[in-house]
Amino acid sequence: MTPSSPPASEIAADEIAAIIKAHLDIDGPLLPILHALQAAFGHVPPSAHASLAQALNITRAELHGVISFYHDFRAAPAGRQVLKICRAEACQAVGSTALAARTLGRLGLDWHGTTANGALTVEPVYCLGLCACGPAVMIGDRVVGRVDDARMDALLAEAGA
Amino acid sequence: MSGCMTLWVPMDSAAKALGADDVVAAIAAEAAQRGVAVTIRRNGTRGMIWLEPLVEMEIDGIRHGFGPMTPADVPTLFDDAARHPLALGPVDDLDWMRRQTRLTFARCGVIEPLLLADYQAHGGLLGLKRALEMTGAEVVAEITASGLRGRGGAGFPTGVKWQTVHDAPGTCKYIVCNADEGDSGTFADRMIMEGDPFSLVEGMAIAGLGVGAAKGFVYLRSEYPDAIRVMREAVRIARAEGLLGDSVLGSDRAFDIDIRVGAGAYVCGEETSLLNSLEGKRGVVRAKPPLPALAGLFGRPTVVNNVISLATVPVILERGAQHYADFGLGRSRGTVTLQIAGNVKRGGLFETAFGISLGAVVDDLAGGTASGRPVKAVQVGGPLGAYMPREKFDTALGYEEFDAVGGLVGHAGIVVFDDSADMLAMARFAMEFCAVESCGKCTPCRIGAVRGVETIDRIAGGDDAAIPLLTDLCETMKDGSLCALGGFTPYPVMSALTHFPEDFQRRHEAAE
Ligand SMILES: Cc1cc2nc3c(=O)[nH]c(=O)nc-3n(C[C@H](O)[C@H](O)[C@H](O)COP(=O)(O)O)c2cc1C
Ligand code: SF4
Ligand code: FES
Numbered sequence: 001m002t003p004s005s006p007p008a009s010e011i012a013a014d015e016i017a018a019i020i021k022a023h024l025d026i027d028g029p030l031l032p033i034l035h036a037l038q039a040a041f042g043h044v045p046p047s048a049h050a051s052l053a054q055a056l057n058i059t060r061a062e063l064h065g066v067i068s069f070y071h072d073f074r075a076a077p078a079g080r081q082v083l084k085i086c087r088a089e090a091c092q093a094v095g096s097t098a099l100a101a102r103t104l105g106r107l108g109l110d111w112h113g114t115t116a117n118g119a120l121t122v123e124p125v126y127c128l129g130l131c132a133c134g135p136a137v138m139i140g141d142r143v144v145g146r147v148d149d150a151r152m153d154a155l156l157a158e159a160g161a
Numbered sequence: 162m163s164g165c166m167t168l169w170v171p172m173d174s175a176a177k178a179l180g181a182d183d184v185v186a187a188i189a190a191e192a193a194q195r196g197v198a199v200t201i202r203r204n205g206t207r208g209m210i211w212l213e214p215l216v217e218m219e220i221d222g223i224r225h226g227f228g229p230m231t232p233a234d235v236p237t238l239f240d241d242a243a244r245h246p247l248a249l250g251p252v253d254d255l256d257w258m259r260r261q262t263r264l265t266f267a268r269c270g271v272i273e274p275l276l277l278a279d280y281q282a283h284g285g286l287l288g289l290k291r292a293l294e295m296t297g298a299e300v301v302a303e304i305t306a307s308g309l310r311g312r313g314g315a316g317f318p319t320g321v322k323w324q325t326v327h328d329a330p331g332t333c334k335y336i337v338c339n340a341d342e343g344d345s346g347t348f349a350d351r352m353i354m355e356g357d358p359f360s361l362v363e364g365m366a367i368a369g370l371g372v373g374a375a376k377g378f379v380y381l382r383s384e385y386p387d388a389i390r391v392m393r394e395a396v397r398i399a400r401a402e403g404l405l406g407d408s409v410l411g412s413d414r415a416f417d418i419d420i421r422v423g424a425g426a427y428v429c430g431e432e433t434s435l436l437n438s439l440e441g442k443r444g445v446v447r448a449k450p451p452l453p454a455l456a457g458l459f460g461r462p463t464v465v466n467n468v469i470s471l472a473t474v475p476v477i478l479e480r481g482a483q484h485y486a487d488f489g490l491g492r493s494r495g496t497v498t499l500q501i502a503g504n505v506k507r508g509g510l511f512e513t514a515f516g517i518s519l520g521a522v523v524d525d526l527a528g529g530t531a532s533g534r535p536v537k538a539v540q541v542g543g544p545l546g547a548y549m550p551r552e553k554f555d556t557a558l559g560y561e562e563f564d565a566v567g568g569l570v571g572h573a574g575i576v577v578f579d580d581s582a583d584m585l586a587m588a589r590f591a592m593e594f595c596a597v598e599s600c601g602k603c604t605p606c607r608i609g610a611v612r613g614v615e616t617i618d619r620i621a622g623g624d625d626a627a628i629p630l631l632t633d634l635c636e637t638m639k640d641g642s643l644c645a646l647g648g649f650t651p652y653p654v655m656s657a658l659t660h661f662p663e664d665f666q667r668r669h670e671a672a673e
Contacts, residue, residue, distance in 0.1 A: 026419070027459065030441030035383075035422055056441070069443040070424035072383055084384075088345030089540055090576045092590070093503035094531065126427060126544075126594065128384055129348035130178050131576065132210035132501065132508030141386040145178030 011041055016048045020055050030056060030066060034073055043074040078121035079114040081159045084138040087124045090131035099135050100124075103152055107161060120161035165198045168238075169217040169224065171270065173206035173355050174387040175348070180231060181214040187232035188216075195239055205356015207270035208510030209257050217252055218242055226252040257511070257526075262488060264480075264496050265473045266512045269356035275394055277402055280359045286404070288478030292367045293412050300371035301327050304474065306482035308494025312349075313339050313430075313467030314543070314571045314645070316493075316560040322464060325454035326372040329462035334374035336365050337439065337458055337465045340381040340388070341423055341430035344543025346502040346574030350468035352510055354381070354388040357472070358395035359404075362418060364471035366409055367478055368464055369416040377418040378458070380435050383425055392420050427544075427598040431644050432465040434600060445600045446644045467572070469498055490516030493559040493570075503540075503576035504530045520554030523577055534579040538587075538661065542571025544594055545649035547656035548584065569652065584661035589617040591653040595646060605638045606647025613638075613654065620665055628665065631658065 019036045023029040033052065037044050044067055053060045067073045085100045104122060107115055114121040130136035133145035139155055147155070170176070170185050185201055192199040209215060215228035218238070226249035227238060237245055249255060263269075272279035280286070292300050305320025326334055338361065342350040354361060365377040381389055396418050399405040407415045421439060423429050429438045433447035436458050457463025473495070477485045485495045493515035499522060501508050506528035523529070523539055530536055538548040546569040549556070556566050563570045578587075592613030599606045613634055619627035635651035642648035658665055 028421075028439050028441045031421065031424060031438065034424070065443050066441065069445075070426050072423075072425035087590075088594075089544060089587070089590070090346040090502040090574075092587070093576055093578045093582065097586075125384060125425075126598075127343060127345045127347075128174075129342060129351040129388075130175050131346045131348055131503065131574065132505070133175055133179055133213070134503070136178060138384070143174050143178040143387075145175060 011045050011047060013047070013051070015040065016045065017051060020048075020052055024055065030063075031070075034067065034070075038073060042077040046075060079118050081119065081140055082121045082123055083155070083159065083161075084123045084125035084128070086126070086128050086130070086134060086136045088127040088131075090127070091134035091136055094134045096135035099147060099149070099152060102149060103156070107156070115161045117160070120156070120159045165200060166192075167200045167202065167219040169202045169204045169219075170214060171206045171356075172203035172274070172387075173213075173352060174385070175210050175352075176206050176213040176215070177387070179210075179213045179229065183232050184214045184216060184230050184235060187235040188238075191235050191239055197239060202273055204272065205269045205274050206352060206509075207252060207258065208266065208352065209255070209507070210509040211507045212249070215252075224252050225250060226255065257507070257509075261512050262496050262514055263512050264476045264485065264488075265360070265469060265498060266353065266357070266510065267476065268360065269353055272357065274356050274358055274391060275398060277359060277398055277404070280357070284479055285359055285475070286363060286410070288475035289363050289367055289370075289404075289410065291478050292370050293410060293414065295370075297327055297371050297373050300367060300478070303478060303482045304371065307477045307485040308482075308489070308492070309470065309473060309477065309485065310493070310560065311467055312469035312473070312498070312572060314344075314569075316570065319466060319470055322454055322466070323368065323372050325452065326374070326462045326464050329455050331462055332373070333461050334372055335458045335461055335463040336368045336372070336374045336377035336471075337432075337436065337463055338365055338377065338379040338468055338471055339430060339432060339435060339465055340379050340385075340392075340468045341427075341435060342382060342385070342468070342572070343427040343430045344545075344572050344574050346540065346576035347500050347543060347572045348502075348574075349498040349500050349510055349572070351385050351388050353468060353472050354385070355391050358391050359399065360472040360475055361392070361468055362395055362399050362404065364474035365418055366405065366416045367474050368466065368471060370409075370414060372462075372464055374464065375415045375417070377416065378439055379418060379420045380423055380429070380439055381420060382423040389420065389422060396420060426600075427594075428600045428644075428646055431600075431646065434644075435465065436463065443600075445602050448643060469572075488514035490514070490557060490559045491561055493561070497558055497570070497573050499526075499558070500572075500574045501527045501577075502574060504532055504579045505577045506531050515557075515559045517558050518554065519549060519556050519558065519575075520551075522558070522575055523554065527575075527577060530577060530579040532579045532581070534581065536577055537580040537582050538578045538584065538657075540576045540578070540587075540653065541574070542569035543574050544591060545569065545645055545652060546571055546574075547652040548587065548660060549656070550660040552660075567652065567656065569649070584657040584664040585617065585621055588654045588657040589614060589621075591650055591657075592617060595650040599646060600644075603641060603643050603647055605641035606643075606650075609634055609638045609647065610650065613650075617654075628658070
């Protein structure tokens with residue numbers, strides 16, 4: 001599942017309005033709306049902030065506070081694919097620290113960085129629930145366990161990174 | 162091979178992460194090529210992750226296992242299956258399965274997760290039907306009598322919590338399922354949601370009957386896309402089949418469930434932070450009182466329970482409180498769903514009565530390390546749990562027993578490290594994790610964790626004077642933090658320092 005990420009200028013205000021409206025009947029609509037916006041646009045478009053704040057009757061500062069609190073929400077689109085490498089303890093016990101260092105080194109990236117060709121963004125993640133088959137990664141919605149260097153290279157090649 | 166062949170291949174995400182979908186494709190291709198009719202059924206995992214993808218073949222009504230399978234191992238399955246090099250024999254006869262007491266996980270890996278008929282054929286809905294014939298107070302009393310304690314971390318008696326919500330005034334109450342499962346080394350919540358989702362739906366419905374709530378929320382972490390899909394589908398089916406909705410199983414009681422997705426914050430597993438997040442706020446921890454049981458979601462009386470706590474409720478109602486309470490040790494009644502992870506030969510889920518020793522889990526069940534090197538340390542209870550050295554391996558799995566040695570059962574994740582582990586690095590990681598995930602409300606946690614990383618870096622650089630500073634800082638964090646993120650991060654840090662001082666000294670020598 002690769003979210004399409006059109007440039008901000010092309011994001012239609014009516015599409016944003018429709019997403020917001022579709023959730024207004026539920027209790028606690030803000031996180032579901034933010035997820036829906038990110039699923040549609042690959043990020044939470046700043047151009048949505050004003051109408052969202054108004055629809056939910058909160059200030060833009062409050063809205064910013066919420067968006068920035070959560071690791072998941074992006075202000076700008078990521079690469080075409082997002083690779084999440086588990087950094088948590090059970091994966092560390094089977095070599096994920098070295099795997100992550102080598103991967104970032106090969107791509108010339110830091111955590112959260114995107115390759116120059118826009119193919120891949122690399123994010124840390126703290127546990128994918130695959131702790132009995134680490135090192136674990138997730139690329140898009142696909143999970144991969146027991147990732148060694150060769151497996152990682154194949155994943156990177158597949159992603160065009 | 163003649164007739165129609167039935168094969169089971171798990172759709173659990175750990176099985177998929179190890180190639181289950183490729184194995185399914187290979188089976189379909191091989192069957193087509195041979196012109197053999199094959200029914201492929203997708204189950205949850207049995208929990209033997211080292212054998213995944215574990216393919217099961219029905220032979221005379223008995224399920225025989227083959228694993229760990231790769232696509233290359235598929236063609237010979239169609240020849241003489243019994244002589245397949247990966248043949249394991251009947252799955253139920255495997256040591257790992259025979260030695261368990263599967264109450265919560267009885268159906269996981271056995272049934273097709275989203276087939277309600279399968280669920281019912283294996284005891285599903287009996288608990289709910291019984292609950293429908295009881296008063297709310299009787300349902301709560303049953304849970305209290307079972308001795309069930311919260312499996313999310315704190316071990317608080319579930320019946321006491323339910324009683325508070327039951328007795329709270331008001332007609333609008335909520336059941337909130339904590340499916341944030343952020344602890345490293347834990348995957349029981351994920352496994353049951355992917356492998357037996359109706360047990361959670363049923364457990365929440367029973368909770369609703371017990372305390373008088375008509376609405377439930379599952380707060381499910383975004384890192385679990387497969388579990389999200391399965392749970393959403395389970396709720397859709399449950400509504401269509403009259404298990405959820407205005408009339409639960411044809412009764413005059415209503416209950417419905419919404420699946421809500423988290424957004425990547427570990428602290429949102431803390432119950433009050435979770436409630437804020439559900440309300441659409443920053444996931445900042447709330448001060449208690451008020452208890453969520455009295456003023457929780459949207460200020461209403463709310464039960465917040467872990468997935469495993471709630472998924473255990475149906476079997477308690479089905480078999481009776483005493484059946485559950487008959488298992489266990491001391492004040493830890495029933496079963497513990499151990500999640501064995503990290504550097505182990507055999508990793509996975511093992512459900513057993515409380516009371517088994519940590520050493521038996523690590524050396525016997527897990528079979529030692531995958532690397533074959535000696536075990537150095539075991540972290541129990543997630544990122545806020547202490548690192549236990551071998552000297553503490555005789556500790557029995559039980560809330561009080563672990564507490565007595567400065568440990569934490571928590572969500573019962575057991576992460577094993579071999580002797581290549583650098584405990585200074587693990588202590589540093591604990592502080593770093595706390596700094597990344599702090600909700601920011603209290604200074605000792607927000608600032609202390611950052612200082613903790615710096616202090617450990619000084620120790621790594623050979624500065625011995627920083628060791629007492631680290632100890633002081635840990636004391637401050639323990640005493641001055643509102644929740645267990647800041648309050649318990651000192652446990653992994655201090656246990657690493659106390660039990661493995663050489664890892665904090667070695668640097669010193671290297672620096673000289
Ligand atoms: C930082 C932090 C993270 C937590 N994460 C979880 C979690 O992911 N899942 C969970 O069930 N409980 C978690 N808890 C414990 C909850 O606050 C709460 O005790 C639990 O949901 C109650 O349910 P139970 O009684 O059924 O265990 C966490 C607590 C803290 C302090
Ligand atoms: S200890 Fe940390 S995470 Fe917990 S309330 Fe305080 S600042 Fe927030
Ligand atoms: S610790 Fe990496 S998947 Fe759980």
